[in-house]
Amino acid sequence: MSIRTMNLIVYAALSGLSIMVIRAVSEIPVTMPGDVGSGFLPGFLAWLILGFCALGALRAVLAGDTGKFTSEFLGRVLITIGVIAGFLISWETLGYFFVQCFLFLFGLFTYYRWPRGPSARLFALNAAVAAGITALCYVTFTFFVFVDL
Amino acid sequence: MDFLTNLDLIMLGSAALSIMLGLFVGMLFGALPGLGLIIGVTLLLPLSYAMSPVNSILMLLACYQGAEYGGSISAIVLGIPGTAMAAPIVLDGREMAKTESPGKALAYSLYGSTFGGIFGGLVLIFFAVPVARFALKLADPEFFLLGVVGLLAVATFGAKDFVKAVISVALGLLAGTVGLDLFTGSSRLTADFFELYEGLNLVAVAVGLFAFSEVFIMLSGRINKAFTFEAHHMKISLTFREMLGALKAMISGSAIGSFMGVLPGVGSTVSCWLAYSTAKATSSTPEKFGKGSGEGIAAPDAANNATVGGALLPFLALGIPGSASIAIIAGAFIIAGIQPGPQMMRNNPELIQTIFIGFMATTVGMFFMGKALTQVFVRALVTPNSFLVPAILISSLIGIYSSKGQFFDLWVALGLGIAAWIMRRLDYSIAAFVLAMVLTPIIEVSFRRALVLSQGDYSIFYTRIYSQVILVAIAVVLGFAVLKTVRRLRDARLAATTKEAVQ
Amino acid sequence: MTIRLKTTLAALALAIGAAPLAAQDFPEKPIEMIVPYGAGGLTDAFARAIARAAEEHLPNQQRIVVVNKPGGGATIGLTAAVNADADGHTVVFLTASPLVIQPLYGKTQYATEDFQAISRFYDIPASINVRADSEIADYDQWIEWVKTHPGDFTYGTSGGTGSGGHIATEELADELGIELRHIPFEGSAQLTTSLMGGQIMGTNQLPDVHRGGEIRPIVFVTPTKPADPVYDAIPTTRELGLDAEVIFFSGVVGHKDIPADRVAILDSAFEAAMGSADVQDLFVKYQLTPAYAGPEAFGAIIDNAVARNRKTMKRLGLID
Numbered sequence: 001m002s003i004r005t006m007n008l009i010v011y012a013a014l015s016g017l018s019i020m021v022i023r024a025v026s027e028i029p030v031t032m033p034g035d036v037g038s039g040f041l042p043g044f045l046a047w048l049i050l051g052f053c054a055l056g057a058l059r060a061v062l063a064g065d066t067g068k069f070t071s072e073f074l075g076r077v078l079i080t081i082g083v084i085a086g087f088l089i090s091w092e093t094l095g096y097f098f099v100q101c102f103l104f105l106f107g108l109f110t111y112y113r114w115p116r117g118p119s120a121r122l123f124a125l126n127a128a129v130a131a132g133i134t135a136l137c138y139v140t141f142t143f144f145v146f147v148d149l
Numbered sequence: 150m151d152f153l154t155n156l157d158l159i160m161l162g163s164a165a166l167s168i169m170l171g172l173f174v175g176m177l178f179g180a181l182p183g184l185g186l187i188i189g190v191t192l193l194l195p196l197s198y199a200m201s202p203v204n205s206i207l208m209l210l211a212c213y214q215g216a217e218y219g220g221s222i223s224a225i226v227l228g229i230p231g232t233a234m235a236a237p238i239v240l241d242g243r244e245m246a247k248t249e250s251p252g253k254a255l256a257y258s259l260y261g262s263t264f265g266g267i268f269g270g271l272v273l274i275f276f277a278v279p280v281a282r283f284a285l286k287l288a289d290p291e292f293f294l295l296g297v298v299g300l301l302a303v304a305t306f307g308a309k310d311f312v313k314a315v316i317s318v319a320l321g322l323l324a325g326t327v328g329l330d331l332f333t334g335s336s337r338l339t340a341d342f343f344e345l346y347e348g349l350n351l352v353a354v355a356v357g358l359f360a361f362s363e364v365f366i367m368l369s370g371r372i373n374k375a376f377t378f379e380a381h382h383m384k385i386s387l388t389f390r391e392m393l394g395a396l397k398a399m400i401s402g403s404a405i406g407s408f409m410g411v412l413p414g415v416g417s418t419v420s421c422w423l424a425y426s427t428a429k430a431t432s433s434t435p436e437k438f439g440k441g442s443g444e445g446i447a448a449p450d451a452a453n454n455a456t457v458g459g460a461l462l463p464f465l466a467l468g469i470p471g472s473a474s475i476a477i478i479a480g481a482f483i484i485a486g487i488q489p490g491p492q493m494m495r496n497n498p499e500l501i502q503t504i505f506i507g508f509m510a511t512t513v514g515m516f517f518m519g520k521a522l523t524q525v526f527v528r529a530l531v532t533p534n535s536f537l538v539p540a541i542l543i544s545s546l547i548g549i550y551s552s553k554g555q556f557f558d559l560w561v562a563l564g565l566g567i568a569a570w571i572m573r574r575l576d577y578s579i580a581a582f583v584l585a586m587v588l589t590p591i592i593e594v595s596f597r598r599a600l601v602l603s604q605g606d607y608s609i610f611y612t613r614i615y616s617q618v619i620l621v622a623i624a625v626v627l628g629f630a631v632l633k634t635v636r637r638l639r640d641a642r643l644a645a646t647t648k649e650a651v652q
Numbered sequence: 653m654t655i656r657l658k659t660t661l662a663a664l665a666l667a668i669g670a671a672p673l674a675a676q677d678f679p680e681k682p683i684e685m686i687v688p689y690g691a692g693g694l695t696d697a698f699a700r701a702i703a704r705a706a707e708e709h710l711p712n713q714q715r716i717v718v719v720n721k722p723g724g725g726a727t728i729g730l731t732a733a734v735n736a737d738a739d740g741h742t743v744v745f746l747t748a749s750p751l752v753i754q755p756l757y758g759k760t761q762y763a764t765e766d767f768q769a770i771s772r773f774y775d776i777p778a779s780i781n782v783r784a785d786s787e788i789a790d791y792d793q794w795i796e797w798v799k800t801h802p803g804d805f806t807y808g809t810s811g812g813t814g815s816g817g818h819i820a821t822e823e824l825a826d827e828l829g830i831e832l833r834h835i836p837f838e839g840s841a842q843l844t845t846s847l848m849g850g851q852i853m854g855t856n857q858l859p860d861v862h863r864g865g866e867i868r869p870i871v872f873v874t875p876t877k878p879a880d881p882v883y884d885a886i887p888t889t890r891e892l893g894l895d896a897e898v899i900f901f902s903g904v905v906g907h908k909d910i911p912a913d914r915v916a917i918l919d920s921a922f923e924a925a926m927g928s929a930d931v932q933d934l935f936v937k938y939q940l941t942p943a944y945a946g947p948e949a950f951g952a953i954i955d956n957a958v959a960r961n962r963k964t965m966k967r968l969g970l971i972d
Contacts, residue, residue, distance in 0.1 A: 007575055014316065021323065024338055031333050031813070031969070034605035038330035038337050041593050045323045049316055056312040069574070077368045077570075084542065084563055092556045105539045112372055112535035133540055137547060144192045149547065285849035329725060331836045334814025334970060336759070343724030343731070343760075413841040467848070468865055469841045476841070553690065553722055594838065601835060602806065602851065 006069040007060045011053040018046035018053070076112075083108065097149040098138050105130035167204040168511050170196075171211030172518045179219020180526050182360040182541055183352060183548020185232045186216035190477050197481050203503055206487075209478045210457070210504075211511040217453040218262040218515060222523060225254045225446070226530045229363045229541070233355040234418050234453050236583055237425040241438065241445030248441050251527065252383040253391075257446040259519040260387055261399050265451030266512030268403035269410065269458020273465070274505045281466035284411045289599040290610045292412070294619040296592035299419050301623070302426035303581045310576045321582035324349055325589020332597055344557035353549045353558035354565060354586065358579040360545045361566025364538050366573075372534035383527065385520050391443060398428040398444035399451040406452030410459020413469065418587045424452030430626060435633075454515075458508065465489050465501065678914050679714040679741055683707075685904070686744040688729025690722040694938055695902065699745040701934050702773060702904075705925035711917065718745075726750035727760050734762040738909035740918060743770060747902050749816050752957040756971055757814075764958050768910050769950035771922035772903035774940040775876045778817060779869035779886065780807065780824075781855045783847060786868065791887055794870045795828065802831040807854040810843045812836035814970050817856040820873045820898035823964045824889060827896045859883075862939060873898050876941040898960075899953055903945070919946055 025039035025046075071077065087104045091097055109126035116122060141149055171193065178189035189212050197205030220235030225242035238258060245254035272280065303318055327338045328348035339345040387395075402424035409420035428448035429438045438445045463469045468489045470476040482489055487500065530537070549558050569579050603609040610616055687699045696718075703716040710716070721729035730750050736742035744767075755763050780794070788794045798805045809817030813836050825832045835852050837843040847855050847867055859869040862880035872888040875897060889897050904922060906915070925931060926944050935942050945953060965971045 003575070006571070010572060010575060014320070021338060024340075028333070028335070028337060032601050034601045034603065035332055035597050036600060038333050038335070041589075042323055042326045042338060045319045045326075049319045049323070052312050052316050052319070056316070059312070071574075072369045074369070077365045080365070080368055080538075081563070081567060084546075088546075088556065088559050088563070101543060105543060108539035108542070109536065112538065116373060129536060130539075133543065137543070140192070141547065141551065149550065285845060288846065288849055288851040329812075331812035331838055334812060335757075341759075343728050346724040346727070413839075413845050463845070467845075468860060468863055469844050554720055555723055555728070590838070598835060598837075 001069050003066050003069045004060050004063070008057055011057045011060070015050055015053045018049045021046040079111070080108070098134055101137065102130050102134040105133055163201070164204055164207055164507060164510070165514075167200065167208040168211040168507070168514050169518065171208035172215040172511065172515055173522070175212035175215025175217075176219035176222070176518065176522060176526070179216035179235075180222045180231045180530070181544045181548070182223060182227075182229050182231055183356045183545040184551075185220070185352065185548070186213060186474050187477065188548065188551060189216055190474065194477075194481070202481075202487060203500070203507065205481050206478070206504060207507040207511060209481050210461070210508060211514065213457050213474055213478065214262075214266055214454060214511050214515050215518070217457060218259065218450070218519060219526075220453075221258040221262070221446075221450055222255065222526050223530060225258060226251055226527050227363065227537075227541075229360045230355070233351055233583065233587070234421055235449075236355070236359065236418075236580055237421050237449040238446055239359070240425070240580065241440070241442045244439065245441035245443070245446065250383075252385050253387070253443075254441070254446055255523055255527070256385045256387045257391075257395060257443045258450045259385060259516065259523065260392060261395065261402065261447030261450035262454045262519070263512055263516040264399040264447070265403045265406055265454035266457065266515060267509065268400075268451070269407045269455035270505070270509045270512055271458075272407040272455075273458040273462050273508065277462050277466045280408075280411055281463045284463060285467075287412065287615055288613070289595040289602065290613055290616045291619060292591055292595035293599060293610065294616055294623070295409075295412070296419075296588050296595060298619065298623060298626075299423055299588050300585065300592070301626070302422045303578070303584060313575065313577045314581055317578040317581040318585045321585025322589050322592070324354065324582070325586040326593065331594060332601070342557065344555050349561065349586070350549070350553055350555070350558045351587065352552040353562040355583060356545045356549055357562030357565035358569045358583060360541060361562060362569035362573055362579070364541055365566065365570040367534050367538055370534075372538065383524055385523050387443075395443045395447040397431065398424075398448035401427050401431060402448035402451035403455040406455030407459035407462075409452070410456035411462050413463065419584075419591070420456050421449035421452040422584050424448040430629065454512070461508070465504070678739075678917055679710060679712060681741055682715040682717050683710070683740075683918070684736075684742045685716050685718050686729045686733050686742065687718055687720050688722060688726035688744065688746060688750060690720060695745070695747060696720065698773070698902065698931075698934055698938075698940075701928075701930045702745075702922065702925050705928035705931050706921040708928075709921040709924040725754060727754050727762075730767075731761045733905075734766045734907060736907060738907035740906060740910045740914035743904050743906040743918065745902070745904050747776075748900050748957060749811070751905065752954060753814065753816060753819065753961055753965075756958070756962055756965055758971070764954065766908050767905040767954075768908045768915060769947050769954055770904045770906055770915055771919050771947070772901050772943065772945035772950040772953065773922070773926065774902050774935065775874060775943045776858060776900040776902070777872055777874045777876045777878050777941060778820070778856055778898070778900060779859050779872040779874075779877075780821065781847065781857065781859050781867040781869050782853060783850065784866045784868045786853070788870065789868075791871045791892070795830070798830045798832065803833055805830075805854060806833045806835050806852045807856055808835045808837045808843045808846055808852045809856050810837055810840040812838065814965070816898060816900055819961055819964045819968075820896070821856045822968055823898070823960060824873055824894070824896040826964070826967065827894055874900060876943065878939050879941060880939065899957060901943075901950075901953060903950055905950075915947055 021042055025042045028037060028039035030037035083104070087100065091100055094100070106126055109130060110123065113122055113126065174189045174193055175186065178184045179186065190209055193208055193212055197208060200208065216232060217234060220230055220232030221238045221242065222231065224230040224235040224238040225246050228239055228243040230236045230239055242254045242258060300318065303314060327345055329336050329346050336346055405424045405427060406420045409423065425445060425448055428444050429435050432438065432444050434442065460475045464475050464479060470479045545562070546559060549562050552558070573579060599609050611620060685699065685703050687696050689695050700718050703718050707714065707716045721732050726746065727750050730744055730746065733742055733744035751764055751767065754760050782788050788797050807821060809815050809821070811817060813834070818834055821832065821834070837846065840857055843855055843857060844867065846852050855867065856873065859865065859867055861867070861869065861882050862878055869883065869886045871892065872886060873896065875888055875890050877883045877886065877888065923944055923946065926942060934940070
C-alpha cells in the first residue's frame with residue numbers, strides 16, 4: 001500500500017468519525033441562559049476536522065505517490081495485537097489473572113526469542129523471568145495496593 | 150530558629166528514612182508506564198497510618214516528587230513517558246538519548262527536577278499566603294485564556310505537517326469532551342457506555358497512545374538486541390557550563406510550574422507543556438528543540454516538580470487541595486488530625502515550618518537518590534526488547550486496570566494504541582492530542598461558565614484586568630514568534646544571496 | 653412495590669416465622685461489599701472501616717470483602733449489584749446520588765426500587781453559604797437580599813446541573829418563592845476557590861468554618877449539622893419550619909429480592925459495627941454525623957428522597 005492510499009484511508013475514517021459526532025450532538029438542546037450548549041464544541045471540532053481532512057485529501061491527491069507504507073515484521077506486530085486481545089478476553093471471562101499473566105509473559109518471551117534457537121536453557125530463562133515478574137505483581141498488588149486483579 | 154534545637158537524631162533519621170522510601174516508590178512507579186503517582190500513594194497510604202504525622206506527610210510528598218521525576222526516566226530511555234506529565238520530555242529527551250547520551254539527557258532531567266522542586270519549595274515558603282490570595286482573584290475568563298495559551302504550545306512542537314497537527318489537536322479536544330456534561334447533566338458522545346460517563350480515562354489514553362504504539366514500533370525492529378550504552382555515557386551529571394546553559398529554561402519552567410500548580414484543576418500535565426513552549430520561545434537556540442535540546446528537557450521537568458510546591462500552596466494556605474494528588478495527600482493530613490488552612494498557618498507555625506524544611510529535604514534527597522538509582526532503573530529498562538516488550542505490556546495493562554477497574558479502558562487503550570501506531574507514521578502528533586485532551590475541561594468549562602455568569606455577554610473575556618494581562622501576553626508571544634520567523638526567513642534569503650554572489 | 657411496603661411485609665414474614673429456616677446457613681461465603689468509588693477517598697475509607705468492624709458480628713465467621721467498582725458516576729457499581737445473586741452475599745455501599753437521582757433519568761440499567769435498604773450510617777451536612785466578608789450575615793438578610801434582587805444570587809454546586817446540591821437548592825428556592833441562578837462546578841476545590849474569589853455569591857456545600865475556612869453558612873438544607881459549636885446559631889430548614897430538605901446519606905443496600913431474614917442479619921452486623929472504635933474514630937476525624945437507620949427507616953428516607961427529587965427535576969425540566 002502506498003503512503004498516499006493510507007493517508008486517504010485515514011482521512012476518510014476521520015471524516016466518518018466527524019459525521020458521527022455531528023449527528024450525535026446536533027440534537028442536544030441549550031438549557032442554560034448564556035450557555036453555548038454542550039453540543040457546541042464537539043460540533044465545531046467535528047466540522048474543523050472534516051474541513052482539514054478535505055484539505056489534506058486534496059493535497060495528498062495532488063502530491064502524487066510518495067512511497068510505500070510498509071512495516072518490517074508486520075506479522076509479529078499483528079500477532080502481538082491478537083495475543084493482547086485474546087489475553088484481555090480470557091482475563092475478563094476466566095479470571096485467574098496471575099496464572100494468565102504468567103502464560104502471557106512466557107508465551108510472548110518464547111515467541112520473541114524463538115529466532116535464537118529453541119533450547120532448554122531458553123525455556124527455563126523465559127519461565128524464570130515470567131514467574132519473577134508475575135510474583136512481583138502478585139505481592140505488590142495483593143498485599144500493598146489492594147487492587148483485585 | 151529555635152525549632153532546630155528541638156530536633157533530635159532519631160526524629161531526623163526516621164524522617165530521612167520516610168523521605169527515602171517515598172522517593173523510591175515514587176520514582177519506581179513513575180518510571181513504570183501506566184502505574185503512576187496515584188498507585189504509588191495508594192501503596193504508601195496504609196503505611197502512613199502507622200507513622201508519625203510529619204513523617205507520613207513527608208513520605209507522601211517525597212513520593213509525589215519522585216513520581217514527577219520518575220516519569221522522565223522511561224520517557225528518555227524508552228520514549229514512553231512513565232506518567233502523562235512526562236510526555237513533553239519524550240520530544241527532546243529521547244532524541245538526546247539516541248544521538249548524544251542518555252546519561253546527559255537524564256542529567257538535564259534530574260537537574261531540572263531538582264531546580265524546579267527547590268524553586269517550588271521556596272515559593273511555598275515565602276509566598277504561600279500572598280500567592281494563594283492572588284490566585285483566588287483569577288476566574289473563569291482567565292482560566293479559559295490560560296487554556297488557549299496552553300493550546301498555542303502545540304505550535305512549538307515543530308509539526309512536520311500543519312494540517313495533521315490541527316487534526317491531532319481537534320481530535321484531542323474532541324476526546325476531552327466525552328462524558329457527562331456539567332451544564333446539562335446529560336451525557337454526550339458516550340454511545341451509551343457507562344464507562345465513558347466520567348470521560349475517557351487519561352491513564353488509558355496516555356498508555357495506549359504512547360506505550361502501546363511505541364511497543365508496536367519496537368516490534369517492527371530487531372528485538373533481541375539490547376541497547377548498549379558506553380559506561381561513561383551513563384554518567385548522570387552536567388558540567389557547570391551545561392547547567393548554566395539550561396538555567397534560563399529551568400527558571401522559566403519553575404515559575405510556570407509553581408504558578409500553574411496553584412490554580413485548581415490545572416496541574417502539572419498542562420504546566421510542563423507550557424514550560425516547554427516558553428523555553429523554546431525564549432531560547433537562543435530554538436532550532437535545537439525537538440533534536441535533543443537540554444533546555445527542552447530541563448524546562449518541562451522543572452515545571453513538573455515546581456508544580457508540587459505550587460499545588461501544595463493553596464492547600465496549606467487556604468485548605469483547598471489544588472490537584473487530585475494533593476487531595477489524596479490531604480487525606481494523610483486529616484488522618485493525622487491536621488486541618489490545613491489559614492488557622493493552621495496562625496496556630497501551628499512550627500508544624501508548617503517542619504513541613505517546609507522537610508519539603509526542601511525531599512527535593513535535595515531526590516537529587517542524590519536520582520543520581521544513585523537512575524542507573525539501576527536504566528539498566529533494568531535497557532534489557533533486550535524481547536524481554537522488555539511483554540513486561541511493558543503487562544505493566545501497562547495492570548496500570549490501566551488498577552486506575553479504575555474497568556476492562557473497557559483496556560480495550561480503549563488497545564484501540565488507541567493501534568490507531569496511534571498507524572497515525573504516528575503518517576506524521577500525526579500524539580503529543581498534541583494528549584495536550585489538547587487535558588486542556589479541554591479547562592477551555593470548554595471555563596468558557597461556558599464565564600458566559601453563563603455574564604449571561605451571554607462576551608465582553609467578560611476582555612474587560613477584566615487579569616484577562617487583559619493574559620491577552621497582552623498572548624499578543625506579545627505571537628508577535629515575537631512572527632518577528633522571529635520573519636527575521637529567520639530574511640537571514641536565510643540574505644545568506645542565499647550572498648552565497649550566490651560569492652559564486 | 654415501594655421499598656417501605658416491601659420491608660414491612662418482609663419484617664412481618666420474619667415475625668411470624670415464615671422464613672427463618674435457613675438463617676444459620678447465612679452467610680455461607682464471604683460477603684462482597686461493592687464500593688462504587690475509587691480506592692482512597694473518604695467514602696472508601698469509611699466503607700473499609702465499617703466492613704472490617706461488621707465482619708466480627710457476622711455469623712459463621714465470614715469476612716466482608718470490599719471491591720471497588722468506580723465509574724459512570726457510581727452507576728457501574730450499582731449495576732453490578734443488581735446483576736448479582738439476590739442471596740445476600742453481595743451488597744453495595746453508596747451515597748445518595750446514584751440511588752435517588754441517577755435512576756430518575758431513566759438511563760441506568762436499574763431503578764431505585766431494585767434495591768433493598770439495609771443500613772444507613774451517616775449523613776453529610778450541607779448549607780447555603782456566602783463569603784465570610786459578605787454583606788449578607790444571616791438567613792433573614794439573605795431572604796431580604798434575594799427577594800429584592802431576583803435572579804441575581806448566583807450559587808455554585810460541586811456536581812453541576814442535576815446534582816444533589818442543585819436539586820436541593822432549587823427545591824428550597826421553589827418553596828420560598830425566590831429566584832436563584834445556578835452555576836455548575838466540578839469538585840469542591842474549584843467551587844470554594846470561586847466563592848472566595850468572588851466569582852459567585854454563594855454555594856451549596858459542606859461549610860468549612862470548623863476547619864478555619866472563610867465561608868459563612870446561612871442555612872442548612874440538611875436536618876443535620878457538623879458536630880461543632882460554631883454552627884449552633886445556624887438554622888436548618890427543618891428548624892425554620894420549611895418543608896424543603898435533603899439528606900445526603902451514606903449506607904448499604906442490596907438486591908431487592910434478598911430474603912428478609914438475611915437483610916436482618918446484615919443490618920444487625922452493621923448496626924453493631926457502628927459502635928466499633930475504628931468507625932467512631934473516623935466519625936470524629938472527618939466530622940461526620942453518625943446517623944444509623946435500619947432497613948425500614950432507611951427505606952423510608954430513600955422513598956421520600958425519590959419523590960422530592962422527581963418533583964423538582966420535573967419542574968427544572970431535567971426529566972419529563
